[in-house]
Amino acid sequence: MLRFILSRIAVLIPTFVGVTLVAFLFIRLLPGDPVEMMAGERGTSPERHAELMARFGFDRPWWEQYLAFLGNVLQGDLGNSIVTKAPVLSEFLTLFPATLELSICAILFAIVFGLPAGVLAASRRGTIFDHGVMAVTLTGYSMPIFWWGLLLIILFSGILGWTPVSGRIDLLYFFEPVTGFMLIDSLLSDQDGAFMSAFSHLVLPTIVLGTIPLAVIARQTRSAMLEVLSEDYVRTARAKGLPTRRVVGLHAFRNALIPVVTTIGLQTGVLLAGAILTETIFSWPGVGKWLIDSIFRRDYPSVQGGLLLIASVVMIVNLLVDLTYGLIDPRIRHGR
Amino acid sequence: MSLLEIRNLTVRFATASGWFTAVEGVDLSVEKGEIVAIVGESGSGKSVSMLAVMGLLPPTAQVTADVLAFDGKDLLTISPAERRALTGADMAMIFQEPMSSLNPCFTVGFQIEEALRLHLGLNKRQARDRAVELLTQVGIPSPAQRLSAYPHQLSGGMSQRVMIAMAIACDPRLLIADEPTTALDVTIQAQILDLLVDLQERRGMALILITHAMGVVAETAQRVVVQYAGWQVEKQDVYGLFDHPHHPYTAALLTALPERAVEGTRLASIPGVVPGQFDKPSGCLFHPRCPRADQRCVEVRPVPAGPELGEAVCHYPLGGAR
Ligand SMILES: Nc1ncnc2c1ncn2[C@@H]1O[C@H](COP(=O)(O)OP(=O)(O)OP(=O)(O)O)[C@@H](O)[C@H]1O
Ligand SMILES: [Mg+2]
Numbered sequence: 001m002l003r004f005i006l007s008r009i010a011v012l013i014p015t016f017v018g019v020t021l022v023a024f025l026f027i028r029l030l031p032g033d034p035v036e037m038m039a040g041e042r043g044t045s046p047e048r049h050a051e052l053m054a055r056f057g058f059d060r061p062w063w064e065q066y067l068a069f070l071g072n073v074l075q076g077d078l079g080n081s082i083v084t085k086a087p088v089l090s091e092f093l094t095l096f097p098a099t100l101e102l103s104i105c106a107i108l109f110a111i112v113f114g115l116p117a118g119v120l121a122a123s124r125r126g127t128i129f130d131h132g133v134m135a136v137t138l139t140g141y142s143m144p145i146f147w148w149g150l151l152l153i154i155l156f157s158g159i160l161g162w163t164p165v166s167g168r169i170d171l172l173y174f175f176e177p178v179t180g181f182m183l184i185d186s187l188l189s190d191q192d193g194a195f196m197s198a199f200s201h202l203v204l205p206t207i208v209l210g211t212i213p214l215a216v217i218a219r220q221t222r223s224a225m226l227e228v229l230s231e232d233y234v235r236t237a238r239a240k241g242l243p244t245r246r247v248v249g250l251h252a253f254r255n256a257l258i259p260v261v262t263t264i265g266l267q268t269g270v271l272l273a274g275a276i277l278t279e280t281i282f283s284w285p286g287v288g289k290w291l292i293d294s295i296f297r298r299d300y301p302s303v304q305g306g307l308l309l310i311a312s313v314v315m316i317v318n319l320l321v322d323l324t325y326g327l328i329d330p331r332i333r334h335g336r
Numbered sequence: 337m338s339l340l341e342i343r344n345l346t347v348r349f350a351t352a353s354g355w356f357t358a359v360e361g362v363d364l365s366v367e368k369g370e371i372v373a374i375v376g377e378s379g380s381g382k383s384v385s386m387l388a389v390m391g392l393l394p395p396t397a398q399v400t401a402d403v404l405a406f407d408g409k410d411l412l413t414i415s416p417a418e419r420r421a422l423t424g425a426d427m428a429m430i431f432q433e434p435m436s437s438l439n440p441c442f443t444v445g446f447q448i449e450e451a452l453r454l455h456l457g458l459n460k461r462q463a464r465d466r467a468v469e470l471l472t473q474v475g476i477p478s479p480a481q482r483l484s485a486y487p488h489q490l491s492g493g494m495s496q497r498v499m500i501a502m503a504i505a506c507d508p509r510l511l512i513a514d515e516p517t518t519a520l521d522v523t524i525q526a527q528i529l530d531l532l533v534d535l536q537e538r539r540g541m542a543l544i545l546i547t548h549a550m551g552v553v554a555e556t557a558q559r560v561v562v563q564y565a566g567w568q569v570e571k572q573d574v575y576g577l578f579d580h581p582h583h584p585y586t587a588a589l590l591t592a593l594p595e596r597a598v599e600g601t602r603l604a605s606i607p608g609v610v611p612g613q614f615d616k617p618s619g620c621l622f623h624p625r626c627p628r629a630d631q632r633c634v635e636v637r638p639v640p641a642g643p644e645l646g647e648a649v650c651h652y653p654l655g656g657a658r
Pocket of ligand 1: 385
């Protein structure tokens with residue numbers, strides 16, 4: 001098992017270096033530069049432009065800049081934002097809990113509804129329920145996030161007036177962040193109604209962000225279950241006279257988990273990409289919205305640092321997923 | 337009353353190209369404590385007919401019968417809960433592929449104890465003790481350690497022993513063994529077979545042994561049923577069958593036995609294969625491969641002869657008046 005873990009970590013190193021390069025190049029491939037963006041409509045003289053670019057070190061050849069960036073990253077320094085002058089890492093860490101809270105809620109939402117839907121659809125293959133799940137998930141999967149978010153806002157916030165449109169909590173409430181998770185902090189604050197307010201702010205973004213992962217998880221679970229249900233050992237389980245619940249929910253499900261957990265891991269990556277859009281729609285103060293803002297400002301350090309950090313989070317999630325394989329499947333644990 | 341009573345069992349599968357009848361008109365009664373063998377080539381519906389008895393066919397299968405009763409209980413109208421109380425407890429089955437029949441995610445102990453706790457209501461401790469006992473009975477060395485092994489750590493022979501332990505866990509009165517040795521090494525085959533017969537004798541359970549090896553039949557069974565393409569073509573006690581086969585197919589199976597083969601002739605004395613869904617012949621299903629077939633066999637479907645001729649489904653049973 002230890003060898004298994006170490007081998008997975010070793011694979012991450014080249015991936016990490018690759019990601020630094022992509023993060024570095026991405027923002028520089030966009031037209032315009034930070035100085036131009038800051039000057040805005042007024043514009044700036046070529047001399048002043050060159051001077052400012054030199055001050056930030058953007059006049060050096062790109063590979064020189066990249067090596068400097070890589071060197072700093074390896075020392076844990078992601079540089080400072082050229083807009084706010086604050087360290088990129090600390091800006092990211094302040095905003096990240098908001099994104100994390102939203103992402104966790106969204107993936108939980110996707111798992112809680114997607115897994116049972118997939119399992120039930122598979123065990124009732126060909127029934128109306130099965131066809132229903134397939135149709136609904138296909139629709140959910142094809143739904144553009146922006147359009148879906150607006151649709152929900154119009155219905156639940158506009159027409160029904162049930163949920164707020166933006167932010168994480170009503171401005172009425174104020175308390176110091178303890179965990180950075182609004183749901184938990186609002187409970188700890190002991191203020192009446194704070195939790196409900198945080199909750200109602202979270203509902204729509206969670207649904208919007210969780211829809212695609214839900215659809216993918218449900219469909220993947222269904223097909224993994226269908227494959228496993230025709231295995232010999234499932235017949236053995238039935239030959240013991242076990243109730244269907246146990247045959248499907250334990251004997252088959254346990255074996256279907258590997259591909260499903262893989263999907264959940266991959267969807268977490270997709271989720272962080274989706275978070276950028278969702279946060280923009282709901283003015284959710286997380287790293288997604290911050291990243292978009294930084295891109296528009298051509299804030300090179302913020303964008304490359306932010307991308308790198310998000311990619312690192314995805315890599316860590318995937319590592320954790322790999323490690324759970326060993327827990328699920330004894331054959332992997334025993335190195336076979 | 338027989339332990340297992342089957343009259344006119346028919347199994348059809350709904351396939352993309354219509355219904356396919358895999359088993360047609362099978363009759364069989366099994367008495368307490370006897371060994372019955374079902375023989376026939378691959379595709380003759382041996383597994384399907386016994387899976388129908390166990391209620392383990394996929395939902396695409398349609399099972400009909402005039403009588404399908406275990407110990408007087410009608411298996412066709414029984415409720416799912418009553419059926420589950422029987423399966424794994426009073427009637428059990430072991431399968432052709434031991435390696436894939438054990439769940440790779442759970443330990444051997446878990447898989448054996450599960451049935452014990454469900455049917456006999458044993459607690460964790462009692463189930464564990466009983467599982468050790470069972471593994472000892474099926475001849476697995478250091479059984480206590482084996483309980484925490486996973487299936488991938490077992491050889492094929494060991495897996496089949498575990499499957500047998502699982503099947504006999506609740507003292508079934510009927511054990512169906514579906515080609516229990518086909519997937520195993522030749523050296524292991526005899527051991528597993530001896531184990532089955534030994535257990536059958538000691539526990540006095542009935543054993544239905546599915547096989548395509550006539551040699552196995554001769555060594556173990558008291559009565560033999562021969563199936564071909566879903567039909568039950570002959571039924572006799574084992575001495576009668578080996579001395580006086582009445583169906584040409586049975587005779588052909590017997591000449592395929594190595595010790596009976598005449599010097600210089602091919603081992604498999606019947607050319608061709610069992611017809612499947614798309615090449616079911618008219619008349620007698622066996623006529624394309626039968627050396628004795630004539631026009632009547634091509635056109636008219638034969639009916640079973642009398643018991644003195646092994647109920648052979650043939651127009652011209654061997655040993656009968658021609
Ligand atoms: N689920 C199914 N759907 C459709 N046809 C099936 C199904 N299961 C079995 N059959 C068909 O039923 C026929 C009988 O199969 P069966 O498995 O009973 O043969 P068998 O006598 O056990 O052969 P073997 O010695 O290979 O185990 C075969 O033609 C097979 O293709
Ligand atoms: Mg078979």
